[in-house]
Amino acid sequence: MTNKVNAYGAMSSTTPLEPLVIERRDVGEHDVQLDIKYSGVCHSDIHMTRDEWGFNSIYPMVPGHEIVGVVTQVGTNVHQFKIGDVVGVGVMVGSCQKCTPCTNGHEQYCEQDFIGTYGVKDIYHNNEITHGGYSNSIVVDEKFVLYIPQPLLPKLNAVAPLLCAGITTWSPLNHWKVGGSHTVGVIGLGGLGHMAIKFARALGAHVVAITTSIDKIADAKKLGAHEVLLSNNPDEIKKYTTKFDFLLNTVPHSHNISQYVNLLKLDGVMVIVGALVPLDGLNGAELLSHRRVVTGSAIGGIKETREMLDFCAKHDILPDVELIKMEEINTAYTRMINGDVKYRFVIEMN
Numbered sequence: 001m002t003n004k005v006n007a008y009g010a011m012s013s014t015t016p017l018e019p020l021v022i023e024r025r026d027v028g029e030h031d032v033q034l035d036i037k038y039s040g041v042c043h044s045d046i047h048m049t050r051d052e053w054g055f056n057s058i059y060p061m062v063p064g065h066e067i068v069g070v071v072t073q074v075g076t077n078v079h080q081f082k083i084g085d086v087v088g089v090g091v092m093v094g095s096c097q098k099c100t101p102c103t104n105g106h107e108q109y110c111e112q113d114f115i116g117t118y119g120v121k122d123i124y125h126n127n128e129i130t131h132g133g134y135s136n137s138i139v140v141d142e143k144f145v146l147y148i149p150q151p152l153l154p155k156l157n158a159v160a161p162l163l164c165a166g167i168t169t170w171s172p173l174n175h176w177k178v179g180g181s182h183t184v185g186v187i188g189l190g191g192l193g194h195m196a197i198k199f200a201r202a203l204g205a206h207v208v209a210i211t212t213s214i215d216k217i218a219d220a221k222k223l224g225a226h227e228v229l230l231s232n233n234p235d236e237i238k239k240y241t242t243k244f245d246f247l248l249n250t251v252p253h254s255h256n257i258s259q260y261v262n263l264l265k266l267d268g269v270m271v272i273v274g275a276l277v278p279l280d281g282l283n284g285a286e287l288l289s290h291r292r293v294v295t296g297s298a299i300g301g302i303k304e305t306r307e308m309l310d311f312c313a314k315h316d317i318l319p320d321v322e323l324i325k326m327e328e329i330n331t332a333y334t335r336m337i338n339g340d341v342k343y344r345f346v347i348e349m350n
């Protein structure tokens with residue numbers, strides 16, 4: 001038996017999102033069903049629905065991987081959650097649970113496959129196609145469901161973006177042990193970038209926002225940046241040559257990374273989290289001259305996501321959000337592409 005659920009999704013890579021009805025599986029013994037209250041809008045939702053990454057997107061596609069909701073049913077073997085709990089679901093809903101990355105809490109690097117919350121075949125659940133948070137309810141294995149810490153509950157409408165934008169920026173800062181002695185640059189001030197500024201500041205780093213948008217300078221400082229650098233001004237960029245210990249690059253499109261590589265000091269690290277496409281400008285001479293590292297990072301594991309949520313609760317860190325209605329999603333996508341969002345859209349589900 002399956003359950004019909006109202007949702008919003010894309011029928012093809014070239015059509016706007018529209019209302020549709022999807023089917024969710026019955027609640028299995030390890031499953032949690034939640035009534036979705038809020039769903040964040042990630043730039044990946046645009047890339048995926050428009051098939052911009054060449055992943056052969058599967059349609060209809062119901063995006064949404066920043067999900068907050070209330071538990072409405074639990075399977076007979078669920079031990080962590082009960083009806084009425086306020087919980088979240090992020091970018092993953094499955095992984096093999098056996099490989100070394102999985103057993104070390106890095107399910108996003110599962111050697112077999114991690115299952116994305118939407119748009120993929122779930123090999124651990126009868127090959128059903130996953131559908132995301134732009135819907136009224138979802139059924140997820142409890143291993144991929146997260147408690148929302150009590151202190152965050154009064155501001156629940158801002159919590160959802162932590163499940164992707166939050167963990168995707170937290171994980172590399174955590175992995176590379178960014179802290180008090182570091183100068184950190186955050187490239188791109190969108191959903192991910194604004195969270196990175198908040199986290200890096202709370203971790204004690206000297207934070208520089210690196211933006212293409214003059215109109216974000218004042219905001220960047222309010223978000224926690226000590227300095228703001230305009231990336232489309234080559235002279236200004238050059239002044240920061242070899243000044244950075246760490247750069248988090250959230251730019252969503254292909255670009256030449258050379259101008260950023262040159263900002264890294266000895267052993268400096270640039271982590272690419274934004275562009276899932278080939279990047280120009282990697283020059284051996286620029287890397288070896290200062291033993292620089294250019295690497296990438298994908299979301300974060302479940303344990304790390306719990307730690308990130310606890311950190312947010314402790315330090316009162318939440319995204320800056322603009323609430324929208326489900327039927328405003330296509331306008332929201334256009335605004336996001338134009339950089340017109342401060343700094344994350346969150347859909348209020350009903």
Ligand code: NAP
Nearest residue numbers: 043044168188189190191192211212213252273274298299
């Ligand atoms: P977003 O809210 O649209 O923000 C992206 C920001 O990048 C923009 O606000 C803009 O900031 C800057 N930007 C846009 N186009 C640019 C260009 N051509 N050159 C330089 N800067 C540009 O997007 P998001 O939701 O933060 O996502 C960012 C990227 O991360 C997306 O590609 C998304 O798919 C990817 N992502 C990856 C992971 C992962 O696991 N690694 C997880 C989530 C998302 P300024 O106005 O400040 O320049």
Ligand code: ZN
Nearest residue numbers: 042044164165
């Ligand atoms: Zn995302």
Ligand code: ZN
Nearest residue numbers: 096099102110
């Ligand atoms: Zn695995």
